[in-house]
Amino acid sequence: MLTIKNLTKSYGPQQILKGIDFQVNQGDVITLIGPSGSGKTTLLRTITTLEKGDGGTIDFAGVQGELAHLSKNDIRTIRQNVGFVFQNYNLFNNKTTLQNVTEGLVVAHKIPKAQAKTIALAALKKVGMADYVAHYPSQLSGGQAQRVGIARAIALKPQVIFFDEPTSALDPELVGEVLKVMRQLAEEGATMVVITHQMNFARNVANKVVFMADGQVVEAGSPADIFDHPQVPRTQQFLAEILSNV
Amino acid sequence: MTTLALIYKFLIQILPAIQITLIISVASIILGGLLGAALTRAKLSSHWWWRAIANVYISVIRATPAIIMIFVVYYGLPFLIKGWFHVSIEGWNRMYFVVIALTLLFSAPVAEIFRSAYLAVPAGQKEAALMVGMSPWQAFIRITLPQTFVIALPNLANAIINLLKEGALTFTIGVVDMVAKAQMIVANNSGGFAFETYGALALIYWVISLAIDKLVSLVESSFQKKRQAIQP
Ligand SMILES: Nc1ncnc2c1ncn2[C@@H]1O[C@H](COP(=O)(O)OP(=O)(O)O)[C@@H](O)[C@H]1O
Numbered sequence: 001m002l003t004i005k006n007l008t009k010s011y012g013p014q015q016i017l018k019g020i021d022f023q024v025n026q027g028d029v030i031t032l033i034g035p036s037g038s039g040k041t042t043l044l045r046t047i048t049t050l051e052k053g054d055g056g057t058i059d060f061a062g063v064q065g066e067l068a069h070l071s072k073n074d075i076r077t078i079r080q081n082v083g084f085v086f087q088n089y090n091l092f093n094n095k096t097t098l099q100n101v102t103e104g105l106v107v108a109h110k111i112p113k114a115q116a117k118t119i120a121l122a123a124l125k126k127v128g129m130a131d132y133v134a135h136y137p138s139q140l141s142g143g144q145a146q147r148v149g150i151a152r153a154i155a156l157k158p159q160v161i162f163f164d165e166p167t168s169a170l171d172p173e174l175v176g177e178v179l180k181v182m183r184q185l186a187e188e189g190a191t192m193v194v195i196t197h198q199m200n201f202a203r204n205v206a207n208k209v210v211f212m213a214d215g216q217v218v219e220a221g222s223p224a225d226i227f228d229h230p231q232v233p234r235t236q237q238f239l240a241e242i243l244s245n246v
Numbered sequence: 247m248t249t250l251a252l253i254y255k256f257l258i259q260i261l262p263a264i265q266i267t268l269i270i271s272v273a274s275i276i277l278g279g280l281l282g283a284a285l286t287r288a289k290l291s292s293h294w295w296w297r298a299i300a301n302v303y304i305s306v307i308r309a310t311p312a313i314i315m316i317f318v319v320y321y322g323l324p325f326l327i328k329g330w331f332h333v334s335i336e337g338w339n340r341m342y343f344v345v346i347a348l349t350l351l352f353s354a355p356v357a358e359i360f361r362s363a364y365l366a367v368p369a370g371q372k373e374a375a376l377m378v379g380m381s382p383w384q385a386f387i388r389i390t391l392p393q394t395f396v397i398a399l400p401n402l403a404n405a406i407i408n409l410l411k412e413g414a415l416t417f418t419i420g421v422v423d424m425v426a427k428a429q430m431i432v433a434n435n436s437g438g439f440a441f442e443t444y445g446a447l448a449l450i451y452w453v454i455s456l457a458i459d460k461l462v463s464l465v466e467s468s469f470q471k472k473r474q475a476i477q478p
């Protein structure tokens with residue numbers, strides 16, 4: 001459904017992504033793990049066109065082309081078919097919870113207001129935020145804000161939802177409520193790509209784990225492959241470090 | 247008559263001219279605001295020559311005293327227009343010249359205010375808007391601009407009050423505004439009661455600037471109120 005080939009990306013002289021191949025199939029729940037600074041965020045941002053790739057191709061939602069030379073239309077098409085959940089939520093500060101969800105439906109997807117509201121309320125209900133429709137982002141806890149962030153993404157029925165460390169800005173006691181929502185989405189068959197340090201989620205919810213280091217995909221496979229039988233020393237070392245920290 | 251009674255009397259005489267001041271101020275705020283927004287766009291451009299043009303313009307304008315700006319526009323503009331377009335604008339209502347001068351003066355601080363307010367809106371706001379499928383323009387209009395405006399509001403109020411004070415030089419090219427009116431009153435009294443007359447004038451300016459402050463804090467608190475904690 002989404003295929004990325006040989007993606008490269010530099011910031012200045014520093015090459016951040018060094019030829020990444022990345023494939024997402026319908027219904028996949030892929031977790032992307034790896035040390036900080038390995039390029040995970042940059043990969044998600046480049047796939048979703050928030051950053052421009054230097055090289056590599058994308059095949060997604062009818063767009064086939066080089067990431068460095070996408071037309072405005074291609075970019076719009078890609079953006080309208082992905083969802084993105086940010087580390088620091090990025091809820092629209094000037095909009096209520098309800099408006100945060102309806103805004104994209106009405107303005108970008110031209111869905112009539114009444115219908116958008118129905119869709120938004122259903123999405124908010126799903127994440128347990130239906131009682132907070134009139135709240136502004138500054139009035140929500142981190143966990144609540146992130147659940148609204150998820151509702152905003154799923155309301156658009158994107159083909160793939162990307163999550164960039166959705167729980168790492170949260171107080172520990174709020175992590176659970178967000179993970180629960182994500183787990184539920186996965187069970188309902190949503191296609192998700194999740195950067196996370198929550199190894200339980202990676203192991204138990206994902207069907208595929210991709211380990212990145214230093215701008216490259218070092219190893220990819222089923223959770224059992226990666227967690228129980230990592231082949232590459234770099235993967236073994238990373239898992240040993242992160243699991244010993246728990 | 248007591249001083250207070252005199253001040254009151256002069257106040258009543260000056261007050262009708264307030265509409266000149268208000269018309270000039272409102273027109274300059276609107277036009278200067280638009281020009282300032284365009285300058286902000288230039289300052290944030292990725293092309294260095296747009297930034298350079300905006301920076302030079304702003305530094306020149308900021309260094310120009312209001313009275314000089316008014317004179318330059320009043321005496322210089324007709325000359326330039328005649329030279330370039332062979333059109334005479336000398337017969338224009340003099341208020342137009344004041345509005346042009348104040349528009350130029352107002353645009354420079356406004357450009358700086360808009361720019362710093364725009365940069366204070368987190369980049370994630372725009373990115374989130376793009377990720378729900380909005381075009382860059384929709385993201386700007388719906389998400390970034392309203393937040394920029396709220397951040398800019400307090401500084402904008404200061405700039406407006408400043409403009410109002412610079413507008414008190416309008417009389418220098420012969421527009422009969424409140425200052426000119428006050429001067430006439432003093433002249434008619436053979437130079438007497440100058441303190442009471444100008445005191446009345448100062449009072450009017452004070453009330454106007456209080457009103458601007460009040461208005462801005464009302465707008466601000468209406469934004470704030472929306473964001474007060476609601477009990478779930
Ligand atoms: N906008 C940017 N400008 C310059 N360097 C950046 C930028 N964003 C990320 N980087 C660099 O790219 C590298 C990878 O960052 P990132 O993709 O955020 O890694 P991760 O998400 O895996 O922690 C880091 O070295 C980071 O400093």
Ligand SMILES: [Mg+2]
Nearest residue numbers: 040041042165
């Ligand atoms: Mg990251």
